[in-house]
Amino acid sequence: xxxxxxxxxxxxxxAGGIGGARFLRGLLIAxxxxxxxxxxxxxxxxxxxxxxxxxxxxxxxxxTLGGGISEARGWGREDETFTVKDxxxxxxxxPSWFGLGDRDIATHLVRTxxxxxxxxxxxxxxxxxxxxxxxxxxxxxxxxxAETHVVIDDPDGARDTTGDPLRRAIHFQEWWVRYRxxxxxxxFVLVGAPDARPGPGVIxxxxxxxxxxxxxxxxxxxxxxxxxxxxxxxxxxxxSAPVVxxxxxxGGRPVRxxxxxxxxxxxxxxxxxxVARHYGxxxxxIPAGAPADGLLDGWLVDTSDADAISAVQALGIACHAVxxxxxxxxxxxxxxxxxxxVADDVRQGS
Amino acid sequence: xxxxxxxxxxxxxxAGGIGGARFLRGLLIAxxxxxxxxxxxxxxxxxxxxxxxxxxxxxxxxxTLGGGISEARGWGREDETFTVKDxxxxxxxxPSWFGLGDRDIATHLVRTxxxxxxxxxxxxxxxxxxxxxxxxxxxxxxxxxAETHVVIDDPDGARDTTGDPLRRAIHFQEWWVRYRxxxxxxxFVLVGAPDARPGPGVIxxxxxxxxxxxxxxxxxxxxxxxxxxxxxxxxxxxxSAPVVxxxxxxGGRPVRxxxxxxxxxxxxxxxxxxVARHYGxxxxxIPAGAPADGLLDGWLVDTSDADAISAVQALGIACHAVxxxxxxxxxxxxxxxxxxxVADDVRQGS
Numbered sequence: 001x002x003x004x005x006x007x008x009x010x011x012x013x014x015a016g017g018i019g020g021a022r023f024l025r026g027l028l029i030a031x032x033x034x035x036x037x038x039x040x041x042x043x044x045x046x047x048x049x050x051x052x053x054x055x056x057x058x059x060x061x062x063x064t065l066g067g068g069i070s071e072a073r074g075w076g077r078e079d080e081t082f083t084v085k086d087x088x089x090x091x092x093x094x095p096s097w098f099g100l101g102d103r104d105i106a107t108h109l110v111r112t113x114x115x116x117x118x119x120x121x122x123x124x125x126x127x128x129x130x131x132x133x134x135x136x137x138x139x140x141x142x143x144x145x146a147e148t149h150v151v152i153d154d155p156d157g158a159r160d161t162t163g164d165p166l167r168r169a170i171h172f173q174e175w176w177v178r179y180r181x182x183x184x185x186x187x188f189v190l191v192g193a194p195d196a197r198p199g200p201g202v203i204x205x206x207x208x209x210x211x212x213x214x215x216x217x218x219x220x221x222x223x224x225x226x227x228x229x230x231x232x233x234x235x236x237x238x239x240s241a242p243v244v245x246x247x248x249x250x251g252g253r254p255v256r257x258x259x260x261x262x263x264x265x266x267x268x269x270x271x272x273x274x275v276a277r278h279y280g281x282x283x284x285x286i287p288a289g290a291p292a293d294g295l296l297d298g299w300l301v302d303t304s305d306a307d308a309i310s311a312v313q314a315l316g317i318a319c320h321a322v323x324x325x326x327x328x329x330x331x332x333x334x335x336x337x338x339x340x341x342v343a344d345d346v347r348q349g350s
Numbered sequence: 351x352x353x354x355x356x357x358x359x360x361x362x363x364x365a366g367g368i369g370g371a372r373f374l375r376g377l378l379i380a381x382x383x384x385x386x387x388x389x390x391x392x393x394x395x396x397x398x399x400x401x402x403x404x405x406x407x408x409x410x411x412x413x414t415l416g417g418g419i420s421e422a423r424g425w426g427r428e429d430e431t432f433t434v435k436d437x438x439x440x441x442x443x444x445p446s447w448f449g450l451g452d453r454d455i456a457t458h459l460v461r462t463x464x465x466x467x468x469x470x471x472x473x474x475x476x477x478x479x480x481x482x483x484x485x486x487x488x489x490x491x492x493x494x495x496a497e498t499h500v501v502i503d504d505p506d507g508a509r510d511t512t513g514d515p516l517r518r519a520i521h522f523q524e525w526w527v528r529y530r531x532x533x534x535x536x537x538f539v540l541v542g543a544p545d546a547r548p549g550p551g552v553i554x555x556x557x558x559x560x561x562x563x564x565x566x567x568x569x570x571x572x573x574x575x576x577x578x579x580x581x582x583x584x585x586x587x588x589x590s591a592p593v594v595x596x597x598x599x600x601g602g603r604p605v606r607x608x609x610x611x612x613x614x615x616x617x618x619x620x621x622x623x624x625v626a627r628h629y630g631x632x633x634x635x636i637p638a639g640a641p642a643d644g645l646l647d648g649w650l651v652d653t654s655d656a657d658a659i660s661a662v663q664a665l666g667i668a669c670h671a672v673x674x675x676x677x678x679x680x681x682x683x684x685x686x687x688x689x690x691x692v693a694d695d696v697r698q699g700s
Contacts, residue, residue, distance in 0.1 A: 050460075050463055051462050051463035051466055052459070081431065081433050081452070083431050083433065083452035083453055084434065084452050084453075084455050084459070087452070087453050087455075087456030087457070088456045088459065088460070090456075090481060091456065091457075091460050091478070091481050092481075093459075093460055102431070102433035102437070102452050103433055103434075103437050105434050105437075106433075106434045106438045106440075106441065107437070107441075109401060109402070109434070109443075110400075110438070110441050110443055112401050113400055113401035116401055128441070131440060131441050
């Protein structure tokens with residue numbers, strides 16, 4: 001590899017939970033020790049449970065990169081116990097559908113105490129990371145409270161006076177965890193979004209990056225949520241860095257989780273090419289006359305989705321196919337390297 | 351036993367932690383199922399730890415009578431684990447000297463969430479007792495925050511400009527748990543006492559009782575704290591019920607805990623008779639010309655302290671000697687029965 005092909009130095013990643021965290025493991029190796037990786041984490045999944053502030057996606061990134069994650073579950077702590085949860089159940093405390101582990105609760109106690117003491121979430125996250133040393137700078141997308149709610153038909157079957165199902169907006173976690181994303185999602189609403197400001201360092205991290213990556217996180221409720229924080233889309237469109245995404249859909253199915261249920265709600269097909277079209281082309285390769293209101297300069301699809309490449313390229317997005325199943329660390333490193341290579345290609349072509 | 355000697359119906363007990371809770375176990379049996387026992391619990395030991403509201407004495411009474419106490423320690427939960435505590439230590443979270451168990455934390459999470467939601471401590475305590483069914487009505491001495499602080503010489507040896515040790519007031523729990531009551535206590539101050547109001551039902555429970563008992567709890571930082579809530583002493587002096595105490599000192603040593611360190615601070619000898627003198631005579635047996643500014647109608651001392659009886663009686667306080675070591679439940683029942691018998695004697699003598 002020549003000096004011109006050396007890895008970019010400043011890498012900024014917009015990340016959700018499990019998929020983003022696993023991708024970051026590979027990226028840390030692919031990018032090498034001279035890179036500075038900043039992660040803008042989704043906080044739209046955050047929730048108050050039993051008076052504790054829980055930030056599932058930030059914690060998944062922190063635990064995964066810090067060596068504390070449950071590898072089997074992909075979230076929560078390894079060797080976890082649930083004594084507190086069992087005791088809370090003895091008090092009939094609701095909600096009972098969100099299970100906090102004992103080790104995990106310590107994290108939430110530290111966070112809650114700091115938040116109640118007046119520290120912003122970004123400072124709290126930095127303090128927690130002082131223990132976990134994730135090897136990346138982990139920034140909440142916003143210090144302001146903005147939580148994803150899901151519009152569904154009333155789960156108990158209530159109907160309005162005309163006989164139509166009554167619609168209710170429930171917290172994302174209730175839809176995802178309690179109802180396993182089964183009730184049809186009519187819409188996702190990030191409550192608080194209009195007043196949410198990007199977290200400290202977020203806009204700079206995007207604007208001053210050498211590369212911006214969108215890992216195979218949920219395009220609706222993870223990355224889509226981050227994009228709803230006012231100012232972040234503008235920064236992504238303004239940055240001189242190539243923006244490269246990795247498809248979270250392989251062969252018409254989500255890599256992980258229930259992204260299909262989320263894409264349906266916003267009218268996007270569960271298809272690697274359709275997700276690229278949803279994000280849209282940014283500018284680097286934009287063909288003359290095509291609209292330039294999107295975010296992507298590059299897009300990686302799985303080798304099984306290679307037939308989508310030409311359509312994505314026609315949008316003005318560089319597109320390559322590589323194996324995208326993050327089945328082990330080596331594969332994940334290869335995926336991350338491929339994303340950095342696409343970014344190099346885009347930079348040299350622009 | 352004749353009808354005239356049948357046990358009193360409404361019994362009100364001012365209680366601290368372990369000593370009070372164990373006494374109550376015996377009292378529940380001695381008093382029988384037709385009695386209504388109200389416990390006014392000390393909340394001067396309460397503390398915020400890691401953002402959780404901890405009420406050690408209320409919980410000790412609740413767990414002891416509800417079957418959840420650690421019999422070995424006398425406080426905290428049976429079969430307790432300390433996963434959260436160990437994790438908090440990994441975050442270097444202070445204070446590290448106060449160890450909350452996992453089961454116990456569930457109680458504090460319920461309490462904290464209810465308090466932060468606007469419920470008074472009395473309502474929270476009632477809700478917690480719905481699970482534990484302690485068999486008594488457990489009332490916090492006050493819903494207002496009033497916490498015992500201890501004036502000591504600076505533990506790091508700091509001195510003022512004249513070379514005298516610098517005095518500091520630390521929370522009772524820090525003195526008791528962290529420093530094991532070793533630094534000489536110059537004074538105890540119930541911070542917040544002037545503004546604390548008796549908890550709902552407390553004054554009525556005292557005024558409308560058939561018997562008021564002071565179990566062998568710490569006379570300074572347990573019962574003495576309850577007595578500092580404005581209005582409680584007046585109610586004790588106004589009630590038509592006999593007020594009978596059980597000595598927490600046997601043979602010049604505390605039954606349990608470090609009451610000797612507390613008594614020294616307020617200039618009271620560690621002696622069963624001296625504690626009776628500290629509480630003072632109420633009125634029932636008051637000799638002509640003696641001051642009537644105390645609280646006791648009756649006092650139980652251990653058989654080994656029988657030589658104190660005449661001096662206590664000379665104060666105008668009925669006094670009997672029975673074995674006071676609560677070594678098992680049967681003995682404790684006997685002690686409680688003896689206290690009720692003294693109350694009967696006082697009532698019939700007055």
